[in-house]
Amino acid sequence: MxxxxxxxxxxxxxxxxxxxxxxxxxxxxxxxxIPTADVAGDAANMLIYSSDSEGFSFSYPRNWVLRTERDYSSEAIIENVTFESPDKKAYGLMQVMKMSGTVPEYVLKYQKKMVPGYDSLSFRQEMKGDKQYFILGYSRGSGAARLDAEEYFFQNGEKVYRFSFFYPEAQQKQYAGLVHTMLESLTL
Incomplete structure (x- = not known):
């Protein structure tokens, strides 16, 4: 047995x-x-940053560098998150600011402080669903060093959420889509 x-x-x-x-x-x-991109699609190339204290989140490319700052001597900036491409050609920020005025007033002051050399300056208001936001666009420089900038402002009471993205004008096709992908992922 x-x-x-x-x-x-x-x-x-x-x-x-x-x-x-x-x-x-x-x-x-x-x-x-089997590469993960084949299984998970574009989502595999993006990470999500989420701010617990300010209640926003957005996606950014996996291989980009992201830095956060929350301690400021200025009372106007509450939180600042910067991001940068691996080649350091494209970069941007997500900033939460406390403002006593409106976004158009802030942009008008901002324009007066800009150093000479900016052109193609445009400022407009748009609506997406029930959200109203402002877009500031401009370019600076010449030749290969020319940069395009897109800045989006969302106002919520005294707080303004500023999403800015800067990239070489020559690589506009490469980065413009990424700007909109990141912006679409932004939740406030």
């Missing part, structure tokens, strides 16, 4: 190992050879 029990346990152990190897090896091989 003991001998038959040992043989039975050995057979079950052998079958368990065969089934385990037969199932796990193909799964491990598939997971190793």
């Amino acid at each position: 003991k001998r038959s029990l040992v043989i039975l346990v050995k057979r079950r152990l052998i079958w368990t190992v065969i089934v385990f190897v037969g199932v796990m090896c193909p799964l491990l091989a598939v997971s190793y050879y």
Whole structure:
């Protein structure tokens, strides 16, 4: 009886190992050879930043550098999140500011402080669903060093959420879509 029990346990152990190897090896091989982008799509290339204190979040490319700051001597800026491409050509920020005035008043003061060399300046108000926001666009520089800027302002009471993105004008096709993808992912 003991001998038959040992043989039975050995057979079950052998079958368990065969089934385990037969199932796990193909799964491990598939997971190793199929890139995650094929499985998860574009979402695999994006990460999400979420601010618990200010209640906003947005997606940004996985390989970009992101920095956050929450301690300011200025009472106007509550939180500042900067992001930068690996090649350091494109960069931007998400900023939460406390304002006593309106966004158009702030932009007017901002325009007066801008150093010479900015052109193609445009400022407009738009609506998306029930959200009203303002867009400030401009360019600066010349040749290969010319930068385009897109700044979006969302006002919520005294707080203004500013999403700014700067990229080389020559690479507008590459970065313009990314700006809008990041902006679409922004939740306040």
